[in-house]
Every structure is written in C-alpha cells, then in structure tokens.
Amino acid sequence: MKLQGKSESLDVNMEMKPSTHLCEGSRTCNQSTKGDKNSQRSHVGRGAMRIFLCVGWRLVRRVDQGANEERRGVNTSERTSALPGSASYRSDPCWRKKHVVKVSVIWRPAGDQLMGCGGCRVRLNFGKVLSKVSVFLTMVLIFTYFFYCLTGLCDSAPRTLYSQQGANGGYDNVDDRSQVLVDFRPPPPHHPGAQRQLHKRTASADALQVDAEQQQQQQQQYEQGSEKETNSIPVSNTYGTKKLPNAVIIGVKKGGTRALLEFLRIHPDVRAFGAEPHFFDRFYDRGLEWYRNLMPRTLDGQITMEKTPSYFVTKEAPSRLCTMNCRTKLIVVVRDPVTRAVSDYTQTLTKNPGLPSFQSLALKNSSTGPVDSTWSAVRIGLYAKHLENWLQYFPLSHFLFVSGERLVSDPAGEMGRVQDFLGLKRVISDKHFYFNQTKGFPCLKKPEGSSRPRCLGKSKGRPHPQIPSEVLQRLRDFYRPFNQRFYQMSGQDFGWD
Numbered sequence: 001m002k003l004q005g006k007s008e009s010l011d012v013n014m015e016m017k018p019s020t021h022l023c024e025g026s027r028t029c030n031q032s033t034k035g036d037k038n039s040q041r042s043h044v045g046r047g048a049m050r051i052f053l054c055v056g057w058r059l060v061r062r063v064d065q066g067a068n069e070e071r072r073g074v075n076t077s078e079r080t081s082a083l084p085g086s087a088s089y090r091s092d093p094c095w096r097k098k099h100v101v102k103v104s105v106i107w108r109p110a111g112d113q114l115m116g117c118g119g120c121r122v123r124l125n126f127g128k129v130l131s132k133v134s135v136f137l138t139m140v141l142i143f144t145y146f147f148y149c150l151t152g153l154c155d156s157a158p159r160t161l162y163s164q165q166g167a168n169g170g171y172d173n174v175d176d177r178s179q180v181l182v183d184f185r186p187p188p189p190h191h192p193g194a195q196r197q198l199h200k201r202t203a204s205a206d207a208l209q210v211d212a213e214q215q216q217q218q219q220q221q222y223e224q225g226s227e228k229e230t231n232s233i234p235v236s237n238t239y240g241t242k243k244l245p246n247a248v249i250i251g252v253k254k255g256g257t258r259a260l261l262e263f264l265r266i267h268p269d270v271r272a273f274g275a276e277p278h279f280f281d282r283f284y285d286r287g288l289e290w291y292r293n294l295m296p297r298t299l300d301g302q303i304t305m306e307k308t309p310s311y312f313v314t315k316e317a318p319s320r321l322c323t324m325n326c327r328t329k330l331i332v333v334v335r336d337p338v339t340r341a342v343s344d345y346t347q348t349l350t351k352n353p354g355l356p357s358f359q360s361l362a363l364k365n366s367s368t369g370p371v372d373s374t375w376s377a378v379r380i381g382l383y384a385k386h387l388e389n390w391l392q393y394f395p396l397s398h399f400l401f402v403s404g405e406r407l408v409s410d411p412a413g414e415m416g417r418v419q420d421f422l423g424l425k426r427v428i429s430d431k432h433f434y435f436n437q438t439k440g441f442p443c444l445k446k447p448e449g450s451s452r453p454r455c456l457g458k459s460k461g462r463p464h465p466q467i468p469s470e471v472l473q474r475l476r477d478f479y480r481p482f483n484q485r486f487y488q489m490s491g492q493d494f495g496w497d
C-alpha cells in the first residue's frame with residue numbers, strides 16, 4: 001500500500017491467487033473441486049465477500065486515518081509507513097500472510113472517478129471531501145453485485161426474447177413437453193397479476209394441459225440435445241401476443257411433418273405450437289379462444305404455426321379452417337403413398353405387436369382380393385381425393401406441397417421453398433443440417449452453446465417390416481391413377497411411379 005499524499009487517488013491492487021488458496025483446508029472446497037458447481041459458486045461468493053469487506057474496511061480506515069492525520073498535520077513520509085509488510089499494516093486484522101489479497105493503496109491528486117475492476121485492479125479516486133459514507137455505499141453496491149452474481153442469482157435476470165432464443169438456440173423448442181409446460185406455466189409470483197391469471201385458468205385449460213401432455217407422450221420429439229429449461233424464468237413468455245396460426249401443416253401423417261416443423265422452428269420468425277392441437281378435427285367444440293390460447297406468443301413480424309397431419313383427411317377441417325381464416329397458408333408434406341402406408345402400419349405395430357400382417361389389412365379377402373381402401377393406412381394415401389375436398393374452400397395458391405422424400409435427401413433445398421412460400425427470409429440453409437449416418441436421416445447441427453446435435457426421436461425413421469414385393473406392387477398399381485391425378489392438381493410430379 002503506497003500513500004503519496006493527501007487528497008490523492010487511492011489505488012487498490014488486488015491479486016487473487018488461484019482458488020486453492022481461497023479454499024485451503026476447507027471441506028467445502030474439497031467438495032467443490034469434485035465438481036459441485038453450486039458449492040464452488042458459493043465459495044467464490046464467500047471469498048469475494050471476504051475480499052471486499054476486507055478492502056472496504058481498509059478503505060474506510062484509510063480515509064479515516066488520512067483525515068485524522070491531516071488534522072494532526074502528518075506528512076506524506078509518515079503516511080507511507082503503513083505500507084504492506086510494515087508493522088502497522090500487519091497489525092491490520094485483514095492481513096494474513098497466506099491471505100489471497102494484497103492491498104496497496106496509493107494517494108494521488110484527486111481524479112474523482114471510481115473505476116471498475118480491470119485486470120483485478122481497482123482504482124478509486126477520492127476527493128478531499130470523500131466521506132466514509134460514500135466509501136461505505138460503494139462497498140455496499142459492489143458487495144450486492146457480487147452477492148447476486150456469484151451466488152447465481154443473476155441467472156434469473158430478465159433476458160430478451162432473442163437472447164433467450166439464442167441461448168436455447170432459437171432451436172430451443174424442440175422439446176415439446178417443455179414447450180407445453182412453458183406455455184402453461186403460471187407467471188412467476190412477482191409478476192403483476194400472477195394470482196389473477198392463476199385463478200383464470202379454466203377447467204378447459206387444465207383439460208388441455210392433460211391432452212397436450214398425452215399428445216407429447218405419443219409424439220416422438222427431438223430426444224437428443226433437447227435442452228431443458230430448468231432454471232430460467234420464462235420472461236420472454238410475457239412478450240408478444242398469442243395469435244391464431246397464419247400457417248398450418250395439415251398433412252400428411254407419416255409424411256415427414258415433424259421434421260418439417262422442427263426445421264422451421266429454427267427460423268427466428270417462426271413460432272410454433274410443439275404438440276398437435278387437433279383443433280379442426282377433435283377439439284373444434286372448444287372454440288377458437290381455446291385454440292388461440294395454445295399458441296406461443298409472437299412479436300410483430302413473426303408467424304404462428306402448428307401441425308396436425310390428420311387435418312388433411314378430415315372432411316370438416318377445410319370448412320372449419322376457412323371459417324377461422326380463409327387466407328391461412330397450408331402446407332402438405334406428401335410421401336410415396338405405399339411407403340407412407342408401410343410407415344403408418346409400422347407405427348401401429350410398435351404400439352400393438354399383435355397386429356395382423358400388413359398384407360392381410362391392405363388387401364381384402366385374406367390378402368387375395370383387391371386393395372382395401374377403407375383401411376386408414378391405405379385411405380390416407382389417396383391424396384387427390386383429400387385435396388379435392390380442400391380445394392372447395394381454399395385456392396391452390398394457398399397450398400405448398402413439400403416432398404417427404406426430398407426433405408430427407410435435400411432438407412435445405414426443400415426448406416428454401418417453404419421459407420419462400422411463408423414469405424420468410426431464407427435463414428435455414430445447408431449449414432444447419434448434417435446427415436446422421438447412424439440415424440440415416442438429416443439432423444440439425446448443434447446450436448451454439450449446446451453440446452449435442454439434434455435428430456428426431458426413435459419413432460421417426462424406424463426400420464420397416466419386410467412386406468412381400470407382390471403386395472407392394474399391388475399397392476403401387478392401385479395408387480398410380482390417384483398419384484397421376486394428384487400431380488395434375490398440384491402441378492408437381494413427385495415421381496412415385
């Protein structure tokens with residue numbers, strides 16, 4: 001500690017030795033070095049608190065001493081006797097030989113500015129009239145900052161919507177279960193109106209939560225790399241408004257709808273409900289407000305989306321959707337109807353291993369007769385028929401047909417078309433994907449700050465059972481005219497024949 005004269009700036013030079021010094025002989029420290037982050041944090045917090053209390057004590061004492069000395073007319077050389085190592089310095093209760101902090105105090109002509117910490121050097125300029133009170137207040141401020149941040153409380157400080165997206169990737173909402181919980185999580189207790197909103201939760205909202213959670217269990221999500229929001233308060237949740245969807249992925253089941261939605265969700269201007277709301281087929285009687293409430297909040301310029309593949313084959317869905325908004329953009333992911341039927345069957349077989357064989361379900365008269373178009377796995381593939389129903393309510397220009405095959409072979413190319421159709425800036429590109437050899441499908445590269453890339457869950461890309469080739473051929477022949485018709489109606493040849 002160097003004293004160079006009265007009314008000069010005070011340099012406090014703190015050297016922090018490696019944290020082992022902070023913890024010497026401490027049981028807590030031994031635990032913390034084993035990886036207990038919280039314990040480490042609180043230990044650092046305690047260490048910092050100790051350092052600052054010590055420095056503060058010395059500063060207050062120094063100011064007091066300076067003032068007394070001045071009153072007594074003590075000169076500079078006398079003051080420097082209190083340098084580190086001197087007898088009076090060592091008598092300071094803060095000072096211990098093995099202590100991690102070395103404090104040097106230099107008085108310089110008043111610079112009158114309080115500097116922050118840079119390279120562990122804090123420069124405090126004091127004017128002549130600096131009182132103990134101002135030093136004390138400064139210490140209180142610094143202490144408060146360290147207390148909050150080093151004990152981890154800063155983690156819950158509000159973040160902007162974009163930073164939250166960034167932190168979780170904008171890729172964050174791949175875990176639909178957590179998304180549902182975020183959507184229905186009550187506001188934090190300090191939030192104005194929290195109690196009011198809690199009481200406003202209706203029975204139908206509670207029922208929805210159950211429905212949505214059940215759906216989550218059925219849906220296979222991005223199981224790898226789904227970062228759980230454990231500790232963060234969903235502050236961004238209070239921004240924006242819940243709007244009815246501008247665009248809906250209406251089909252088709254097993255076409256690749258989940259992959260499309262999850263790929264779209266990495267776009268900063270897309271917000272989507274993670275689960276399948278089934279509003280226009282199963283829950284229409286719950287009303288539009290119920291439906292709107294399911295949606296995530298959006299800011300101006302962001303679009304709201306959802307996906308429910310069964311809409312495409314639901315007779316009432318087009319009229320209902322048009323009643324909501326006839327300008328809604330509709331996306332249909334289509335896939336070779338034969339492969340789609342096998343995929344559909346595989347899913348049911350997984351849930352019900354006692355299911356009869358594919359051929360006995362697809363063909364009438366114990367596999368000898370014609371194709372059974374009443375079996376849902378076959379019926380869903382009659383794309384032309386379902387589209388006819390939709391075209392009674394929506395013009396063709398409102399549809400985008402995405403190739404399920406190309407979504408696997410060229411995800412970035414197909415996503416380019418989707419972004420154009422939705423009027424979005426082309427943000428999602430090649431750089432977001434990689435082909436996962438184990439999975440046999442494209443996956444999303446790991447977002448910044450995340451340790452793992454993200455592939456769809458186990459229920460996507462399951463191996464299909466072996467189906468006799470003649471059965472598959474019968475199905476191909478059956479679908480051919482429907483496919484041709486669909487190519488004409490949509491103006492795209494998907495090359496399934």
Ligand SMILES: Nc1ncnc2c1ncn2[C@@H]1O[C@H](COP(=O)(O)OS(=O)(=O)O)[C@@H](OP(=O)(O)O)[C@H]1O
Binds near residue numbers: 343
């Ligand atoms: N990237 C990626 N990863 C994994 N799977 C992918 C991907 N892209 C498309 N697909 C295909 O999506 C098929 C499932 O389609 P859906 O998501 O529409 O199924 S569901 O209707 O929501 O149950 C699924 O069908 P199966 O292969 O039969 O499991 C996949 O072929």
